[in-house]
Amino acid sequence: MTPETAYTRPRDLAEALAVRAAQPSWMVLAGGTDLMVSAIHKRVPAGILDLWRLPGVGAITEGAGGGLVIGAGATWLEIGRDARVAKAWSPLALAAREIGALQIQARGTLGGNIGTSSPVGDSLPALLALDAEIEVASVRGRRRVPYAAWCTGYRTTALAADELIVAAHLPPLAAGTHLAWRKVGTRRAQSISKVMGAAAMRVECGVVTDARIALGAVADRPIRIAAVEQAVRGLARAAAAEAARAAMRGAIRPIDDVRSSASYRDLVAENLVARFFSGMI
Amino acid sequence: MEPRAVGAPATVGTSLPRVDGVAKVTGRARYLDDLDAPGVWYGATVRSKIPHGVLDGFDLDPGYDWAGTGTVFVTAADIPGKNMILLIEEDQVALVPVGGRVMHVDEALALVAAPTKALAIAACAAVTPRITVKPAIFTMDAALAAEVKLYGDDNVYKQFLIRKGHARDAEFEAIVAGAAHVIEGEYVTGAQEQMYIEPQAMMAEWREGRCYIVGSMQCPYYVHKAMKALLGCGPTDVVIAQSVTGGGFGGKEEYPSMLAGHVALLAHKAQRAVKIVYERDEDIAATTKRHPARTRHRLAVDAAGEIVAIDVDCVMDGGAYLTLSPVVLSRGVLHAAGPYRCAVTRVRGRCVATNHPPHGAFRGFGAPQTTFPYERQIEKLAVLRGEDPLALRTRLALRKGDSTATSQILGASVGSDEVLTAIRDCAGTPPVRAGVAANGSPLRRGRGVCFYFHGAGFTGSGEARLAGRAQVAVVAGGRFEVRASSTDIGQGAITMFTQIASDALNVDPARVVVVDPNTRDVPDSGPTVASRTCMVVGGVVDRCCRRVRGRLEAWGREHGVTGDLAALANAYVESGAPELADMVQYEPPPGIAWDDATYTGAAYPVFGWGACLVDVEVDLDTYEVKLLRCVQAIDVGKAINPIIVKGQIEGGTLQALGWALLENIVYREGRVANASMTNCIVPTFADAPELETIMVEVPYPFGPSGAKGVGEIPMDGPAAAVANAVSDALGCAFDEIPILPEVVAASRDRWRLA
Amino acid sequence: MKIELEVNGQPRTAEVSPWARLLDVLREDLRLTGTKEGCGEGECGACSVLLDGEVVNACIVAAGQCHGRRVVTVEGLARGEVLHAVQRALVACGGAQCGICTPGIAVCAAHVIDRKLLAGKPVAEARAAVRELLAGNICRCTGYQLIVDAVLVAVDEVGDS
Structure with a gap:
């Protein structure tokens, strides 16, 4: 039979760090919303370091x-x-x-x-x-x-x-920074993202002076879109939207999977990024 | 048989709270996985990863402690009777025998049972089947090309050809050629997972040579029939009982026989109770789904906009075994011409074999697949003629005295005008076409309607052949037992029977006890399918109660006992007389003539009628379709329990809306690639619009208090209404469902935005 | 390991693996079978229970993490034979059909009502809020309409009392 999983609920961070150092193979578990999914089909962990609360x-x-x-x-x-x-x-x-x-x-x-x-x-x-x-x-x-x-x-x-x-x-955001967020999922709630985007766009005297554009679910990790960030600098809102759209072409290489297609992700990512600029309020 | 008067009885027509409601909201209702048996073991299923091949044998990993755990391993060699799941045709095995053909991914090859669920999962993983791979086919075209033969010489499980108003194809084509306009289209509808929230679950135990099976199911007698063959035993050697069932929608019509066979075999070999509860991924991957379908439709009209000919050619993917495909296809073709006047129709249907897991029963049972095409075609006619879509449908709708595609003359209970009028009256103005979302996305809105019908009960002479029976008995405590094999799978059968019996007996509903169905104690009422439980079995219960009441009252007069029927019942039981019970068998209404050879005549005893209106909003940045509004008007004959009927309509409606927009089975090389609840999605609270439901009651004289079927009909129409609405919003046709955002995105070159 | 927890107001103990699921502890060790399993992946909400006052999916909570914590299951919603307002409303409004999702819905809806998460909202807004708050509970039977009706009826009843 499998030996029983060890379990520790540390009293404070110092104790948690000591256990972590001593047992690097143990599962570090907080809310479990990812690690516990389909738990009965997963390999039983040697130990659990419980960080919940x-x-x-x-x-x-x-x-x-x-x-x-x-x-x-x-x-x-x-x-x-x-x-x-x-x-x-x-x-x-x-x-x-x-x-x-x-x-x-x-x-x-x-x-x-x-x-x-x-x-x-x-x-x-x-x-x-x-x-x-x-x-x-x-x-x-x-x-x-x-x-x-x-x-x-x-x-x-x-x-x-x-x-x-x-x-x-x-960090605090510079004055004149506009923020935007958009998640496009498989349905309207309880959904896995197909594409999501976040933007921090600084506008001074009517032109974009700085932008950080990040996308999720379109690569193996969340990514910044440097091409867009560079393309929009110095442009007014409408022009920035067009430049962002143009810069998005070929900027990402999403994949096909059971939830969506590469072409859909590509297209929606382009629309969202362009909309971040044209939709700034 | 005389038509029953439609009166104003005491509980029928009122929303008696569900009899099983309190047990369900408190968690006291016991589903299969909640049942315990002493020393019960857990079973698991060894499945194929190959879509087509020959099973050469199994390798058992010696690293698993087979002997120490006592784990039981069952193969086809352990089957005492015939290795098949008996239903329509003897083609589907319970377990693929060594040397036998593997027909689909996730087909059951062997079974294990062990003392714990974890051990059963481990044992299952320790079995490796050896399979010689053969070429497989996954598309309807590949099946029809028949280069790989899965079934007969042509891979066609079943085909139908229905002709009306012509004898030969040439004659038909001449009529089409003479039409002013011919609208042609090809329509595709996808597979759909039932996604009952309680997975398939079953438990078996052998006691003194008799096999007792209990589980989640719709049709105890289907399981009983299959077990007699598989176990090679007589009718009293196996007892099938239904546990509280957490949803079925057709998904627990035929598949439970497979699972029952598996637990019975395991329990026999393990000599103890064995339970199998499917994991969600396993349930999605291995069990039946709605048949995918492709339909070519030609609608020929004259210059005045009257339909002169309808031509339908429908192909369905039956998957790897025949299962219920012929019956699904039958219902599909019988609805394919739609509820419209037309003198000349030709409907062809074929169901083909592929290496997909078998497709099977799902609410609507073939009719949703053929309703979608005709309601898209009618919409295209409205666009072509610039005619109001509702007015067009009203103009062409079948009414009393008209004849259907099978030349059935419609008699009583035709609610076409009523449902169309109901939709017209509540329609209001369509949504403003263009808009902008708060986040800046441009929006386009549209409206779609549809009109449809659904035959209630078994097809043609099916009900007469089934001869469904029910029994009502007088029992202790002044109570009355209703004994029927119709199961409550959430649709409210227990409550509906209680109300019908209560009124027929003229006793308080609390005096009625609907017995939990099992094949030892209840007669075969026919399966719990086809929108027949209320209309057919409810009618039988009604008659049965009236006979019991008559006999009890006569006994009372004879013995000088007075009081209400409950008092008489009490006195009767206390008198020590033998059980007073009556059994009644279904009698078809007069004038039902059906010719199975030509597929003409009265296809169904009666039809339900429906109309639907849907408003949508399409986000042009994300291509998502949002449902703004959905109204359904359904003619149910009589709502025995209005809240339960409303729940049936709304539940079916949302399944249809999900099928139209987001429910998608991703098959990859015959495997369900999205077999998890995370990826095989169904609508949540947030996806559902506020549903508006209009119940129309055009009584059916041969149903209890005028009731006819309601379970399936709401599933048929909304998908077409959604597609019509999206087509309206974007100015281009959407002829395939689901209309995923990916599909809308791919259509953007075709948009004509008003 | 031995875990001690409070379930429906009663102290309980169980000898379980810390990696076991709270769902199995409730159903198998404590024989509280009202909490249902629909998916095992935190997707359907049939196993919703309250853990330290928040609604969680018991199929993705590790047993070890429940030591010393408070759990309320569907069995703990009623006070004796007096059902929670939302349980009564679910029966009266037809919000339960097959019933397998109902315990999870009842727990989640009771939480929403008891925490007054809908307080002061006009009807249309409250209905939309119910749809958002209960979106983690999937029901395949009802189309959700009658459940939303039931929650609003229960809110009214609780608010009036």
Whole structure:
């Protein structure tokens, strides 16, 4: 028979990091909304390091210089209902409210999304467009990784075997930054994304001076679209939309799968990105 | 038989709360997986990963502790009777024998049973079938080309040809050639998963040589028939009982016989109770779905817009075994010409064999597949003539005295005008065509309608052949037992029988006990299918109750006992007399003549009638179609329980809307590639529009209190209404469902945006 | 491992693998079979229960994580023989058909009502909110209409009391 799975629920982050260092093969489990899916068909883990409601890593707090720090343990319900997130970092709030439905939002955590790093992780394009930094910790200390450098491949990340995700840091956005978010899923709720996009677009004196455009579900990881970001710089809104549309052509190489087609993803991504500019309010 | 008077009885026509409602909302209702049996083991199924081949044998991984766990391994060699799932034809095996042909991916090859579910899953993974691969076919065209032969010489399971108003093809073509306009189209409808929320589940146990099977099913006597053959036993050696069933929609019509066979074989070998509850992915991958269909349709009209000829050629993909395909195809062709006046029709239908898992029963049973084409064609006629779509349908609709494609003269209970009028009266103005969403997306809106009918009960002489029976008995406590094999699968059969019996007996509904169906204690009422349970079996229960009431009242007079019927019942039982029970068999109404050879005559005892209106909004950035409004007007004859009938209509409507827009089976090389609930999606609360339901009651004189079928009809029409609405919104034709956003995106070169 | 948890107000214990699913702990170890399994992948909501006051899918919660926590299942919605308002409304409005999704719907809807997530909303808005809040519970029988009706009836009843 299979030996019983070990289980630890640490009292604080320090204890969690010690267990993580000692047992790098154990499953790091928070809400379980990804790791527990079809659990009876999965390989039984050697151990579970339970981070659900780990003290000290679940809060949403104001960071230095007007930024926001979202603890890795914060759930989608908490993020989706937070007035500060909704006001200043709306793509993340909107993404949170569109993840699964009530049951998934009650259990799913930001840290889980960042850690499992699924190509369809709904919060990930928002983190990318918002220029988030991921704070990780280990017994060796703490470090921050720009989200742009976090994903290293299909479901692989910069997280080391002894590290845990602690928080996402959202920097304040420059005045005149417009934000946008759009998820296109298989249906209107409880849906897996086919394409999603997040945008942070800075407009000064009527022209776009800076833009971060991030897309999800169109590659093996969430991606920024540099071609669009460069093409729109210095353009007025309508012109930026046209330039963005043109720059989207050939910019991504999505795949066909059981949920959608490459051509659909390509086309919708182009429409969404163009609309981010033309639809700015 | 005299038509029954349509009166104003005490509970019929009122929304008596569901008899099983409290048990269901409290979690007390016991479904199969909730039932326990001492020492029960869990079964699992070894399945093929190959769509077509020959089974050479099995390799059992010695790394699994077969002996230590006591795990039981069952193959076709363990079958005591005939290795087949007996239904219409003897072609589908219960387990592929070594040396036998594997016909589809996920076909059952062998079985295991072990003390725990985890062990059963592990044991299953420890069995590797060896299969010699053969070329497979997955399309209807490949099946018709018959280069690979799966069934007979031509891969055609069944074909029908119905002619009206002509004798030969040349004559027919001449009539078409003389028409002012001929609208031609090809229409494709996809497979659809029933997605009952309770997966297939069954448990068996042998006691003193007798096999007891309990499970989630629609038709205990179908299972009984199949088990007699598979187990090689007599009718009393196997008892089939239905547990509370978490949805069926046709999906638990034929497949439960397969699962019952599997648990029976495992329980026999394991010498203990064995339970199998399918995993969701397994259920989606292996069990039956709605037949995909391709229909070519020609609609010939004269200069005045009257239909002069209808030509239909429908092909359905039956999958790897015949199962119920001939009957599904039959219902499909019988509805294919639509509820429109036409003197000359030709309807051809073929159902072909492929290496897909068998397609089977699903609400509507072939009719939705042929309704979609004719209602798209009628819409194209409206566009061609610039005629109001509802007015056109009203102008051409069949009415009392008209004849259908099978030359059936419509008698009583034709609600065509009533349902069309109901839709017209509530239609209001169509949605504003162009708009902009809050996020900036441009929007286009459109409206679609459709008009359709659905035959209630078995086709032709089917009901007479079935001879459905029900029994009503006087039991202790002044109660009355209704014994019928019709199952409650959520549609409300128990409550409906309770109301009919309560009124017929003139007793309080609490005095009526509808017995949980099992083949030992209830007679064969026929299967729980074809919108027949209320109309046919409900009618039998009604007559049965009246006879029991008569006999009990006579006994009371004879013995000087007075009081109401409950008091008489109580006195009767206490008198120690033998059980007072009556059995009644269905009698077809007079004048039902059907010719199976020419497929002409009265195809159904009566039709239900429906009309539907749908408003949609298409997002031109994402190509998603949003349902703004859906109104259904359905003629049900008489709503025995209006809330239950409303629930039937709305549930069927949403399944149809899902089929039209988002439900999609992705087959890859014969395998269901999206076999999970995450990827094989059905509508959620958020996808469903507010549903508007109008119940129309044009009584059927031979149904209980005027009732006729309601279960299937709401499934038939809405898909065409959706396609008509999307076509209206974008100015181009949508002739294939589901109309996924990917399909809308691919159509953008054809858009003509008003 | 041995887990101790409160289920429907009662302290309970179970000897289970920490990797076991809460769903199996409830159904098999505690014999509370009202909670149903529809998919095992957190998709259909038939196994909805309250865990520390939030509605979750019991099929994707690890048993180890439930040690020391509070669970409410469909069996815990009624007070003795007095059903929760939404249970009564589901019966009265025809919101249950085959019934297999009903325990999950009842738990989720009771949560929505008890937390007053619909408070103060006009009818049309409340109906839309119900559709959003219950979107994690799939029903294949009803078309959802009569369930939405039932939730609103229950909201009215609770609000009046």
